[in-house]
Amino acid sequence: MNPFALYIHVPWCLKKCPYCDFNSHKSPEVIPEKAYIQALIDDLTQDLTQCQARPITSIFIGGGTPSLLSASIYHDLFEAIQQQLVFAENIEITLEANPGTVEQQRFIDYKAVGINRLSLGIQSFNPKQLSILGRIHDATQAHKAIESAHRAGFNRINLDIMHGLPGQSIEQGLDDLTTAIMHNPEHISWYQLTIEPNTVFYKTKPTLPSEDTAYHLEEEGFARLHQAGYSRYEISAFTKPHGASRHNLTYWHYGDYLGIGAGAHGKFTTHQGIFRTQKHRQPKEYLNPEKPFLSEVKEVTQKELLFEFMLNTTRLEQAIPIDLFSQTTGLDSAILLSQIEIASNKKLISITDTHWQVTPLGRQFTNDLQALFLS
Ligand SMILES: C[S@@+](CC[C@H](N)C(=O)[O-])C[C@H]1O[C@@H](n2cnc3c(N)ncnc32)[C@H](O)[C@@H]1O
Ligand code: SF4
Numbered sequence: 456m457n458p459f460a461l462y463i464h465v466p467w468c469l470k471k472c473p474y475c476d477f478n479s480h481k482s483p484e485v486i487p488e489k490a491y492i493q494a495l496i497d498d499l500t501q502d503l504t505q506c507q508a509r510p511i512t513s514i515f516i517g518g519g520t521p522s523l524l525s526a527s528i529y530h531d532l533f534e535a536i537q538q539q540l541v542f543a544e545n546i547e548i549t550l551e552a553n554p555g556t557v558e559q560q561r562f563i564d565y566k567a568v569g570i571n572r573l574s575l576g577i578q579s580f581n582p583k584q585l586s587i588l589g590r591i592h593d594a595t596q597a598h599k600a601i602e603s604a605h606r607a608g609f610n611r612i613n614l615d616i617m618h619g620l621p622g623q624s625i626e627q628g629l630d631d632l633t634t635a636i637m638h639n640p641e642h643i644s645w646y647q648l649t650i651e652p653n654t655v656f657y658k659t660k661p662t663l664p665s666e667d668t669a670y671h672l673e674e675e676g677f678a679r680l681h682q683a684g685y686s687r688y689e690i691s692a693f694t695k696p697h698g699a700s701r702h703n704l705t706y707w708h709y710g711d712y713l714g715i716g717a718g719a720h721g722k723f724t725t726h727q728g729i730f731r732t733q734k735h736r737q738p739k740e741y742l743n744p745e746k747p748f749l750s751e752v753k754e755v756t757q758k759e760l761l762f763e764f765m766l767n768t769t770r771l772e773q774a775i776p777i778d779l780f781s782q783t784t785g786l787d788s789a790i791l792l793s794q795i796e797i798a799s800n801k802k803l804i805s806i807t808d809t810h811w812q813v814t815p816l817g818r819q820f821t822n823d824l825q826a827l828f829l830s
Pocket of ligand 1: 474477517520551553578615617647648649
């Protein structure tokens with residue numbers, strides 16, 4: 456059976472970062488924790504009237520800044536979820552935490568309520584870069600957060616690090632990566648900064664490193680990660696053996712997931728078809744009892760299915776079974792094969808009798824590769 460995941464969105468942050476286009480809002484003085492948890496539970500109940508429940512293999516609590524909420528709130532939430540959904544054995548439960556919002560006791564408490572993977576938003580260890588990025592933490596807090604997470608007993612830790620930052624040199628980018636590696640996390644997400652519409656950076660247009668600098672930083676960074684025992688399994692995701700994020704793999708394998716919380720997206724399969732859901736983005740609207748949680752539910756058309764499937768699976772480094780397409784979309788794999796032959800002729804994908812895989816050239820031109828499946 457295809458994995459089935461649950462995404463939970465927490466839409467508040469202490470401060471909005473100038474590069475961020477996630478659904479995050481400045482937190483009120485007092486976060487309405489109890490009302491929000493009740494809304495999440497009701498939201499889940501409503502989703503489950505539309506799709507058939509199966510045991511969930513992972514939960515990802517993302518944001519926003521989920522570490523603004525206390526462990527006892529997550530305890531209550533998990534108990535309520537388990538009245539509606541079965542937790543699969545070895546369920547992966549990840550929480551995104553921001554340095555500057557956590558101290559050791561909070562990590563210990565998170566672990567005690569069943570959270571077994573932490574994703575820490577470090578971004579950089581460089582004081583100047585942290586300030587340009589508008590982060591609420593400094594370098595000391597970044598180091599402390601990682602050490603506290605280790606000491607609290609978390610062995611599944613991801614560090615989010617960004618590169619290609621305003622004015623960043625190759626050496627500075629590599630320093631951040633080397634410092635992250637030194638902390639020996641199981642997983643590193645190494646994202647290149649993108650300038651998104653509706654962000655402060657989009658208006659202020661900071662000077663980013665040249666394409667050439669970005670290219671050389673990436674090449675050297677990939678080599679360092681590899682030498683340190685991290686394998687790249689997705690565009691920006693690197694892991695020690697067996698440490699891949701099961702939750703993210705569900706997205707990239709075009710699996711099903713429910714998305715609850717303000718602005719959360721979901722995707723699920725029923726006998727009628729494949730549906731995408733989105734919830735109201737504004738916390739006030741989401742919490743308004745007069746309004747439904749859902750802002751949109753939409754069936755994915757046959758034409759969109761192939762594109763969406765390829766958009767997700769081409770992010771992965773590993774070979775993908777040809778059958779995964781029919782398993783997840785219900786469509787004939789012949790539709791996929793005729794299209795990937797075009798990519799194979801351009802040397803962007805290689806094909807065997809049973810699998811296909813993005814080539815190194817395809818990885819260099821992932822956007823062009825994905826665009827082949829648009830028509
Ligand atoms: C859901 S976000 C936020 C997690 C957490 N609130 C934080 O900022 O620490 C997950 C990660 O996406 C990355 N990210 C956010 N905006 C980005 C951008 N414009 N370009 C590249 N990476 C970005 C950051 O590394 C961030 O930690
Ligand atoms: S803390 Fe994270 S989610 Fe919040 S504004 Fe900054 S990048 Fe966005």
